[in-house]
Amino acid sequence: MKIFMVISAIVLVIAGFIRYLIQKFSYLFNPPLRIHLVPEAAGKGRSKVFEQHRRELDSRSFDEIGTFRIPEMSGLMLTAFTQPYQNVCAVVYNHPIVGCFIDMFSENEESRSLTVSSAPLGEELDQPPGREKIIDKTLTVSDLYDLILKDRPAGPHKRIDASNFVVEFQAAYAKEMDWRVNRGGVTEEEVRRSAQVMGIASDKTVRKATEKLRDQYASKQRILPCEKHPEGDCSYDYEKNPRRDIEGMPFVNGDPRSCPKYGHICPEFMEDFGLTTEDLHIRASIHCGALIDELVKQGKLTKESPEYREQKHRYENMRRLYPKGKYPQYY
Structure with a gap:
């Protein structure tokens, strides 16, 4: 589905779709x-x-x-399925423009994955490293299933079911969009391939479309709160005891939302990851607790110190309340 949205943006820019369609399905024009x-x-x-x-x-x-449904994409509905014996996930999409199509997905423990899809668009786009996609609108359910079992990366494979599908799906989308934004958006070659499918060969049209799309991606780059402050003041600094604990935010290498001081994504953007302040508190307690013994090894803390005992107690309590198998989003 991620591929479909990006390729649709190219199609709309090149073809100059009517304003009504761009407004009604703005997520296609600007995912x-x-x-x-x-x-x-x-x-x-x-x-x-x-x-x-x-x-x-x-x-x-x-x-x-x-x-x-996805509120950010008006009209789109999806239904997810899991095949636990082979650790394969299937998603059936219903879309107001292109109709109904299927993705099947499998990922191994090294985060290498294969998606096979019957989507009508998407072959023209580059893929992130380790995230292979095979797109062919003629593939049947049987074809997709046989293909993913034959060509997916070697296992063991991650299990995706009702307990983690939403988290995994949202995270996979975010990861791919970050990759596309960080490389500056679509490339001229991607736009050219898309234009060729439509029978457009004009280099000038391709260049203009590429510039417009890359400008849209550039506008998505988020500005850190400290960059807005004239003195670089951070409202989430530890000393200020903020409600949004930065230790609960994920690390994403190369992400423009990462804090230059602590390395985590800035808590200003917790909603981007579907996180709440309570989620941050839980994640921070688990993250800090997991590191506490390393601080002891480094001689920065002793097991007799009140700080160690407090963090260790909080860590064990959180692990008991939120076991990893049931709450993987906190680990």
Whole structure:
């Protein structure tokens, strides 16, 4: 789906779609940096094609996880399925412009993955390292399943089910969008390949489309709060005891939202990762607790100190309340 949105942006810029379509489906023209999956009632937005796909998935022992909408993408519905025996995830999309298509996905423990898709668009785009995609709109459910089992990276493979699908899906989208933004957006060659599919060969048109799309991506670069302050003051500094604990934010190498002092993503952008202040507190307690014994080894702390005992107690308590198997998003 990520590929579909980016390629659609290229199509709209090159073709100069009417203003109505751009406004109504703005996420195609300017895909969001982050998305959030919102559960929907089972059966909503299901077409005859969807029901056919569902029956085929059911015949291959796929279990339905749930149906979701994405507020950032008006009109899009998706239903997720998992095949726990082979650790394969399937997502059936219903889209108001292109109809119904399927992605199947499998990722190993080294974060290398393969997605096979029957989406009508997307072959023209480059892929992030280690994230291979095969896109062919003629592929059936049976074709997709056989292909992913044959060509996916060697295991062991991650399990994706109802307990972690939303977190994994949102994180995968964010990771790919960050990669595209950090490389400056789409390349001229990607736009050229997309234009060729549409029968457009004008270098001038391709260059103008590329410039416009890259300007849009550049506008997505987020400015840190400390960069806005004339003296570089940080409202999330430890000394200020902020409610948004920076230790609870993830590390993302090369991300423009990363704090230059602490390395974590700035808490200003916690909503980008679907995190709450309570999530940050839990994640920070687990993160700091996991490092506390290393500080002892380095001679920076002793096990007899009140700080060690307090953090160790908080860490063990959080691990008991939020075990990794059930709450992987906190680890």
